[in-house]
Amino acid sequence: MDATAQAELVSSGEASPTELVEAAVGRAERVNAEINAVIHDLSAPAREAAAGDLPDGPFKGVPFMLKDLGAANAGEPLHMGMKVLKEANFHAPIDTTLAQRFRAAGLITIGKTNTPELGIVATTEPKAYGATRNPWDVTRSPGGSSGGSAAAVAAGIVPMAHANDGGGSIRIPASNCGLVGLKPTRQRISEGPLVGDVMSGxxxxxxxxxxxxxxxxxxxxxxxxxxxxxxxxxxxxxxxxxxxxxxxxxxxxxxxxxxxxxxxxxxxEQFAESAEILTRLIAEQADPDWRLLYARGVAYERTGRWADAERDMQAALKQRPDEPELLNYLGYSWIDRGENLKEALAMVEKAVASNPRNGAMIDSLGWAHYRLGDYAKAVALLEEAIELEAGDPEINNHLGDAYWRVGRRDEAQFQWRRVLTLDPPE
CATH class of the missing domain: 1.25.40 (Serine Threonine Protein Phosphatase 5, Tetratricopeptide repeat)
Incomplete structure (x- = not known):
């Protein structure tokens, strides 16, 4: 059912925004593990919006997806396919004009979709989040750079999704996925408030x-x-x-x-000063935001202050018990330290279930099985992680250790030599 038909259901009272959002979220949960179209789950705020007062726009109550490039709501992840922004846990500091207009039209954003680094290539397979698969044939690409949005629509998660196009980034995915792609005339859509976003992208x-x-x-x-x-x-x-x-x-x-x-x-990697700034910000809040606690926890962990890091991450988890990056970071930290292994395994399994194409999280899961002595399972998972995150020396090192344990000595030595190539000693 297309977006206008869904809007008519809401307008006529035949369906509520909550019912449409729940149907879309359920579909995403069933199919996204295979196609990796949605990289940021916004189902919680979407449910709140659906239950509240929505603008009386032409698409009131219709579920929607934002591409993780070119439009953003303040406080939501904005990584633009870039590993550096993902690792920094960057969140949009301000609403873009386009995102405001989507909300004014009554659309409810349930997630953000995958895109290549800065949207500059015609496939969607960023190192940060892995490849998006075409719902019609998962051995093929949906194209790019709006491949995540196209795959989400083609899979029936949402009836329409945000995209943008400077050299084919709407037209190519629409063609690959059998969809209609609307590329407006240049400057017809506002690039405000920061036109520099487009240039940077x-x-x-x-x-x-x-x-x-x-x-x-x-x-x-x-x-x-x-x-x-x-x-x-x-x-x-x-x-x-x-x-x-x-x-x-x-x-x-x-x-x-x-x-x-x-x-x-x-x-x-100037973690000590970063932690000092975050400490001042946290002190100003009666109930510190989980993102501040998580960021400071990472900084503490990287400077050897593990007890402080663990405290911050556990406090953040109380606020966001289902946050994949938080589950993975604390879980992996415990695993690497040989602590709370069964609890850590469950946490990382939960993170991977939400991000099944995330190589770093699968590496954490593989390393958990290694620590628990299940070396064959560790090898299978770490081989999968290496396919998704080729060029990460830590995964190569873990895979080398796992190969050695199962008697694959030549392959282990190859992986360790690969580590020295990727991350040579100074």
Whole structure:
């Protein structure tokens, strides 16, 4: 049933927004493990929105997906296919104009869809989240860069989804998945409030930086613009300038600017200073947000303060007991330390169930089985992880250890030599 038909069901009273959202979420839970179209689960806020007062727009109550590039709601993950943003746990600091318009139309976003790094290639298989599969034939690609959105619609999860197109990123997935893809005339859709997002997403970092620089102090978008300016430099490999810009913005005392600086420092492995900033932010909140606790926990863990890290992550889990990245990080940390192995295994299994194409999480699961002595199971999982995260020396190292335990000595030595190639000693 298409989006207009679903909107008519809501308008006529034949179906409620909650019923449509539950049907879409249920479908996602059944099929996404195979196609890897949805990378950020937003079913919890979607259910809240469906049960509340929705704008009386033309698509009131219709389930929807946002591509993880080009549109975002404040506070939701925004990784644009980039591993560095995923590892920094970056969240959008502001609503984009397009996301606001989707909400005003009555659409309910139940998740965000996969996209290649910065949307610059015609397939959807980023290192950060793994490949999306075509629902018609999972051995084939849905195309890109809006492959996640196309796959979600073709699989019947939602009747329509957000996409964008600079060189075929709507047209190619629509063709591959047998869908209608609407590519509006350039500039017909607002790129606000930060036109630099589009330039950055196209890899045009100089133009992106110029656009961000045009937003001056006093503008309501200034802090967000400085954050994205910093990340544009970071994406282009100029970490020093990125952190300098973030420090200048953080001097304003703005909470978002300080959090952005902490994220950049953590991405640059300056964990101690990142933890100091996060500690100040946490102290300002009566009930600290789980993301702050998680981020500080990571920083503590990387600086050897395990007891503090464990405390923060357990506090974050009380708020978000189903958060895959949090489950995986704490679970893997326990596994690597040889602690709470059965509980850690259950946590990582839960994370993998939510992200079955995430190589890092499958690596955690494989390493848990290794620690528990099930070496054959560990080999099978670690081989799967290596296919999804080719080039991660830690997975190669784990696989080498598992091969050695099952007597595959030559393959073990190959994996260990591979580690030295990928991460040579200084």
């Amino acid at each position: 196209a890899g045009e970092f100089e133009q992106a930086r110029a656009a961000y620089d045009k937003i001056k102090p006093g503008s309501p978008e200034y802090v967000s613009a400085r954050a994205k300016l910093a990340w544009a430099y970071q994406s282009a490999g100029d970490t020093e300038t990125a952190i300098k810009i973030a420090r200048e913005a953080a001097q304003s005392g703005d909470t978002d600017a300080q959090l952005n600086l902490a994220d950049l420092l953590r991405a640059d």
